[in-house]
Amino acid sequence: MTTHLTAPSLVALFLLVTLWNQTSADHSEVKLSNSGICHDSSSRSYNRTKNFTPFQSLEDCLDAGGRLPKGQVIERKSSSSALNEYRREHFGSGWADTDSDCQNSRHEALIAQSTGQVTFKDHRECIIRTGRWISMYSGKLIHDATVIDIDHVVPLKWAWDHGANEWTRERRIEFANDPVNLLAVEASLNRQKGAKGPGEWQPPTNQCQYLSRFRRIAIKYDLAPNLVPPC
Structure with missing residues (x-):
């Protein structure tokens, strides 16, 4: 049937x-x-x-x-080979508040790079709500902090693959929160970039400025600066 x-x-x-x-x-x-x-x-x-x-x-x-x-931790892999694999936690659990002022390095970067007065989410002044940012990657003007990512110019995974895997945890945390390596840009371009190095990805605008900054950071941390293409 x-x-x-x-x-x-x-x-x-x-x-x-x-x-x-x-x-x-x-x-x-x-x-x-x-x-x-x-x-x-x-x-x-x-x-x-x-x-x-x-x-x-x-x-x-x-x-x-x-x-x-x-109370939550990232589950660790048990195999010994996993010790050499990149994980975000190798560079700390997110953005650090190194001076204990309630503003972590993301929000301190937003304050430092805003070309206008910033406003905060509440009276504690820990979280940035608005400001005036000009993205180096596109030249666009952005006012809403929620659509901004703080990009690691030298991506953490790229750094791991080019020498940071041999650093101490303290040095990796320092690198992940170094203001020289942080840029306020639109989230869409930061996620398009991902962990790509300068040979695989460059921003739509200001490529020479981007490459110069990438090279300067790579030299500072001895991360294969010879792999950064010339401008």
């Missing part, structure tokens, strides 16, 4: 599949909350976090300036 689905049954099946796919997708993304905390699906606050910026991985969220929920 052949069973034929009625139109209402087909509609119900379609809605069920759509809902299942949406639920699966929602739980695969990492949520950066307005308070700057990265919640993956294992976080107790994951489902309660409604206002957030989505990321594909926990490391991407930490790279963008987020921090782990209190």
Whole structure:
């Protein structure tokens, strides 16, 4: 006997599949909350976090300036070969607040690079809300801090692959928060760049300025400056 689905049954099946796919997708993304905390699906606050910026991985969220929920740690791989693999945590758990003034290095970079007065999220003046930034990567004027990523000019993974794997943890944290290596740019271009070196990616504008800065940082930290293309 052949069973034929009625139109209402087909509609119900379609809605069920759509809902299942949406639920699966929602739980695969990492949520950066307005308070700057990265919640993956294992976080107790994951489902309660409604206002957030989505990321594909926990490391991407930490790279963008987020921090782990209190008491949560990144699971470490047990194999000895994993010790030489890049992980964001090798450079610290997100942005550091080295002077304990509640402004981590992301927000200090936003303040330093704003060409106008910044405003804060609240009276504590820890989190920047607005300012006036001109992206070196595009020349565009940006006022909303939530659409800005702080880019590591020399990406952390690129640094790891070119010598930072032999550094102490303290030196890697210093590198990850060095203002010379931090640029306020639009999130879209920072994520397009990813961990690519200057031979694979350069910004749409100001390429010579970008290459000069990349080379200066590579020389400072002895990270294969000979691999930086000439301008």
